[in-house]
Amino acid sequence: MPQDLDALIVGAGPAGLALGIALADGGFSATVLDAQPREALAAPDEDGRDIALTHASVATLRALGLWQRLRPEEIGCIREARVIDGDRQDCALSFSPRGHDTEVLGWIVPNHALRRASFAAAMERPALRLLDRAQVLRVATEPGHVQLDVQASPGLPQQLQGRLFVAADSRFSWSRKQLGIAADIHDFGRVMIVCRMQHELPHHDVAYECFGYERTLAVLPAVGNVSSVVVTADTAAAERLMQLSESEFAALVERQFRSRLGRMQLLGKRFPYPLVAAYARRFVGQRSALIGDAAVGMHPVTAHGYNLGLQSIASLVHALCEARAAQRDIGAAEVLAGYERAHRRDAAPIYHGTNAVARLYASTGAPQRLVRQLLLRGAQHLPPLKAAITARLTGRGGLQLPGAAA
Ligand SMILES: Cc1cc2nc3c(=O)[nH]c(=O)nc-3n(C[C@H](O)[C@H](O)[C@H](O)COP(=O)(O)OP(=O)(O)OC[C@H]3O[C@@H](n4cnc5c(N)ncnc54)[C@H](O)[C@@H]3O)c2cc1C
Numbered sequence: 001m002p003q004d005l006d007a008l009i010v011g012a013g014p015a016g017l018a019l020g021i022a023l024a025d026g027g028f029s030a031t032v033l034d035a036q037p038r039e040a041l042a043a044p045d046e047d048g049r050d051i052a053l054t055h056a057s058v059a060t061l062r063a064l065g066l067w068q069r070l071r072p073e074e075i076g077c078i079r080e081a082r083v084i085d086g087d088r089q090d091c092a093l094s095f096s097p098r099g100h101d102t103e104v105l106g107w108i109v110p111n112h113a114l115r116r117a118s119f120a121a122a123m124e125r126p127a128l129r130l131l132d133r134a135q136v137l138r139v140a141t142e143p144g145h146v147q148l149d150v151q152a153s154p155g156l157p158q159q160l161q162g163r164l165f166v167a168a169d170s171r172f173s174w175s176r177k178q179l180g181i182a183a184d185i186h187d188f189g190r191v192m193i194v195c196r197m198q199h200e201l202p203h204h205d206v207a208y209e210c211f212g213y214e215r216t217l218a219v220l221p222a223v224g225n226v227s228s229v230v231v232t233a234d235t236a237a238a239e240r241l242m243q244l245s246e247s248e249f250a251a252l253v254e255r256q257f258r259s260r261l262g263r264m265q266l267l268g269k270r271f272p273y274p275l276v277a278a279y280a281r282r283f284v285g286q287r288s289a290l291i292g293d294a295a296v297g298m299h300p301v302t303a304h305g306y307n308l309g310l311q312s313i314a315s316l317v318h319a320l321c322e323a324r325a326a327q328r329d330i331g332a333a334e335v336l337a338g339y340e341r342a343h344r345r346d347a348a349p350i351y352h353g354t355n356a357v358a359r360l361y362a363s364t365g366a367p368q369r370l371v372r373q374l375l376l377r378g379a380q381h382l383p384p385l386k387a388a389i390t391a392r393l394t395g396r397g398g399l400q401l402p403g404a405a406a
Contacts, residue, residue, distance in 0.1 A: 004145075004161050004162065004163075005029045005030060005160065005161070005162040005163070006028040006029045006030060006162060006163050006164060006330060007019075007023055007028060007029070007030040007031075007162060007164045007165075007166055007330075008030070008031055008033070008146060008148055008162040008164070008165050008166070009030060009031070009032045009166040009168055010032075010033050010034075010136055010166070010167055010168060010169045010174075010175045011033075011167065011168035011169035011170065011173075011292070012032045012034035012036070012041055012119070012122075012130060012132075012168075013115070013168060013169075013170065013292065013293075014111070014114050014115055014118050014306060014309065015168045015291050015292025015293065015294075015309040015310075015312070015313065016166070016168030016169070016291075017118035017119060017121075017122045018061075018064060018066070018118060018309075018310060018313050019166060019168060019291055019292075019313045019316065019317070020032045020122055020128045021064045021065070021066070021118070021121055021122050021125055022064060022313055022314075022317045022399055023127075023128070023317065023320070024125035024127040024128040025125070025401055026317055026321055026401050026402065027127075027324075028127070028320065028324075028330075029127050030127065030129070031128075031129045031130070031131060031160060032122070032129070032130050032131070033130075033131045033136060033148075033152070034131075034132055034134060035133065035134060035135060036132065036133070037132050037133050038130070038132040038133075041115070041119050041130075041132060042116070042119050042123075043116060044111075044112040044115040044116055044119075045112060046110065046112050046268065046269075047112055047271060048195055048196075048269065048270070049110070049111035049112075049194055049273075050076070050108050050109065050110055050196075050220060050228035051108065051109050051114060051303075051306050052106050052107070052108050052303035052307075053106055053108070053109060053307060054106050054307050054392070054393050055102070055106070055394045055396060055397075056307075056310075056311070056395055056396065056397035056398040057307045057310045058107055058398075059398035059399075060310045060313070060314060060398035060399040061114075061310075063398065063399050063400075063401065064121060065121050065124075066114070066117045066118055066121050067117075069116075069117035069120055069121060070109060070113055070114075070117055071113070072223075073223050074109055074110060074113040074223070075107055075223070076107065076109070076220070077107055077108070077205050077221070078104065078105045078106045078107065078108060078205060078207045078220070079096070079097070079104055079105060079204070079205040079206065080096045080105065080205065080206045081094065081095045081096075081105060081206070081207045081209070082094045082095075082206060082207070082208050082209070083208075083209045083210075083211065084208065084209070084210040084211065085211050095393075097393075097394050102394050105207075105393050105394060106393050106394075108207075108221065108228060114306075131150065131153075131156050132152075133152060133153045134150050134151070134153075134156070135150065135151040136148055136149070136150050136174075136175070136178075137149040137150065137151055138178075139165060139175060139178045139179065139288075141165055141179065141285060141286045141287045141288050142286075142287070143286070143287075145161055145162065145163065145287070146161065146162050146163065146164065146165040146287050146288070146331070147160070147161050148160045148161075163329065163330050163331045164287055164288065164289065164320075164330055164331045165179075165287060165288040166288070166290075166316075167179065167288065167290045167291070167294040167295075168291050168292045168294055169294055170292075170293050170294060170297070171276065171278040171293040171294065171297025172278070173278075173290070173293075173294035175290075175294065176280060176294055179285045179290075180285065181280055181281060181282050181285055181290065182280075182281045183278045183279060183280045183281060184279045184281065185276060185277070186276065186277045186355065187274075187275075187276050188276070188299065188358060188359075189234060189235055190232055190233065190235065190238070190274075190275045191234075191239075191272050191273065191274050191275065192230055192231070192272070192273045192275055192300060193230070193231045193232075193233075193238055193241055193242065193270050193272050193273075194228065194229070194230050194270070194271050195228075195229050195266060195270040195271065196222065196226055196227070196228055196266075196267040197226070197227055197229045197253065197264045197265060197266055197267060198225055198264070198265045198267050199225050199226075199227060199261035199262055199263065199264045199265070200225070200261065200263045200264075201225070201262040202261075203219070203221040203225070203227055204221075205221045207219070207220045207221060208220075208257070208260070209301075210256065210257065212256055214233065214237070215231055215232060215233040215237065215241075216230075216301070217229070217230070217231055217232075217256050217257060218232075218301075219257060219261070225261075227261065229253055230300070232301070235274070238272060241270075242270060242272055246266045250264050250265050250266050273300075275299055275300075275358075277298060277299045277351070277354075277355060278296070278297035279296055279297075279347075279351055280294070280295050280296070282340065283312075283339065283340045283343050284336040284339060284340045286333075287331035287336075289316055289336055289339055290312075291312040291313055291316060292306075292312060292313075293309065295309075295343065296308055296309075296312075296347045298350070298354055299358045301354060301357055301358050302350065302354040302357065304354065308346065308350060308351075310399070311346050311347075312343050312347075313399065314398060314399040314400070315339050315342040315343050315346070316339045316343075317399060318400065319335055319336070319338040319339040320335070321401070321402050322335075322338070323335040325402070
């Protein structure tokens with residue numbers, strides 16, 4: 001028999017689970033469906049991604065009880081960020097939290113740890129139900145309700161009914177297509193290789209972004225003498241980098257990094273991610289909304305994908321809580337329009353700005369090199385711009401549930 005739920009969420013990734021938890025804590029009932037088996041969701045495999053998190057994101061994760069579930073050895077801290085341009089040794093642009101009422105620019109946490117913590121916290125909420133191994137066969141968003149036909153594990157419901165449908169099933173979202181929502185997809189033709197490396201010298205919690213001419217290298221501080229290393233190159237070059245032996249790869253990174261951290265050594269596997277960005281033309285449809293990467297799948301160079309995903313959740317939950325307080329239908333078009341406006345305002349500048357940075361730093365022509373130098377030097381000597389970027393990282397905010405202490 002169909003059950004009448006507040007929200008039906010497809011995708012138990014970090015965004016879908018965080019939304020489910022926020023809704024359960026806000027007094028709504030929700031079911032989250034995922035194609036993966038429960039065991040894989042409970043103990044996700046390492047995927048090489050380390051997620052840099054802003055102050056507002058950490059405030060949201062704390063409010064949802066996820067942050068407290070991370071182990072101390074999983075939480076790295078960024079106290080300064082330096083940008084290096086081309087082959088230069090010195091730093092062209094730097095950020096520190098000085099003058100911003102904190103000593104920390106942001107934190108860095110492995111993606112699989114975030115997923116594990118999200119799953120564990122979700123399983124503690126009685127108002128939140130998980131359907132694993134679930135394949136959604138049909139999404140019907142009607143004026144009065146939403147109905148899903150589902151193929152799930154035996155014994156689990158095959159039909160679900162609710163007031164609101166939410167797509168949280170990645171940047172290649174199947175649900176988004178079912179809702180008839182188009183997305184602008186941009187394939188950068190480049191690949192990001194991520195891995196962890198151990199090094200001789202301490203990193204002092206400094207993050208580096210080295211915009212080389214052949215490839216880009218980011219070195220982000222994890223716990224101890226370990227860093228998360230991100231190498232971005234065009235597809236053919238990335239294939240060659242993946243074929244290098246561990247020691248050849250480590251030597252190449254160490255050379256490009258000018259041995260700032262002494263000898264470097266690979267820890268575990270290298271993971272390649274083809275770089276494809278996605279931006280949905282609409283974030284809402286009839287009784288439906290897109291969140292996380294299903295709404296906006298960012299190029300990772302500015303480390304904002306999940307941060308923006310958490311912002312989408314805060315905006316959607318805010319709209320739904322306001323609707324309920326006013327005794328309105330949470331799936332009503334005017335309610336969802338409020339979410340659409342708020343998230344587009346947050347997402348548009350960061351999405352388009354990130355793509356512009358990614359394109360500029362992927363080009364190697366002489367004019368682009370000059371523009372890069374001018375931009376970085378200009379930004380370094382433009383205190384209001386640096387202060388605005390730092391404020392974005394360290395600014396307070398995040399999810400507010402009614403009745404929760406600020
Ligand atoms: C290399 C790399 C580095 C990154 N670094 C950062 C960073 O530093 N900071 C940051 O903020 N962000 C970063 N990101 C982005 C971040 O990882 C994503 O924004 C985040 O994982 C998106 O979460 P999500 O839940 O929306 O989607 P996903 O993590 O893609 O999860 C989607 C879920 O939906 C499920 N699913 C998919 N299709 C279906 C279906 N048809 N039916 C049912 N279930 C389905 C999947 O099994 C999965 O569980 C990075 C990304 C990459 C690739």
